[in-house]
Amino acid sequence: MKTKNEDKRKRTNYSVAFKMQVVEEVENGLISAEGARKLYGIPGKDSIPSWIEKxxxxxxxxxxxxxxxxxxxxxLVVFRKENKRLKKALDDSHVQVLAWESLVEIAEEELHVNLKKKFGSQLAKKLEEKLTQSD
Structure with a gap:
């Protein structure tokens, strides 16, 4: 009596390059699908026709x-994952920038002060002070 493992056929995974080579030979008329199956020892009768289809x-x-x-x-897999992660990080930073810009606009409306100009001028003064101190 056969066990489950003995009853199953050995499954062979062929490379895409090999499959394409066989398909090309069949399509160019160098060999028939059945001839290629016998020549290369491919057990499944439907393998080559499915390769031709694919x-x-x-x-x-x-x-x-x-x-x-x-x-x-x-x-390639690592690069794709990294690319996906970086795109998500970029999207998150865009959302964060929009949130900060909205917050500044609301604060300007509530306080009736142009925070962008005030902040920029204060930053310029502090930078100028640091530059003069270091000289």
Whole structure:
């Protein structure tokens, strides 16, 4: 009696580059799908037709395929996560700036004082004082 593990077939994962090579050979008429299956020892009868559907000439229009090492693929994932994090941080800072600008506008209306001009002139005076002290 067969156990569950013996009953299951061994599943082989083929690289995209290999699949595309097989599809190209079949599409160019160098070999039939059945011939490629036997030549390369691909067990599933539906494997190559599904590859043709996915990677065939009809589906490659306006698509690019990049061949990367595992290290490059990992770096790409890291860069995408970092990019996502930085975009969120930028969005958060934009919201914070809008909140501060709104707060300043409300304070100016309530106090009837131009805080932007006052703050800028006070900052300029303090900088000038520090520059003269250091000389």
């Amino acid at each position: 990677y065939g000439i009809n589906n490659r229009i306006n698509k690019a395929v990049y061949v990367m090492t595992q290290k490059e693929e990992l770096e």
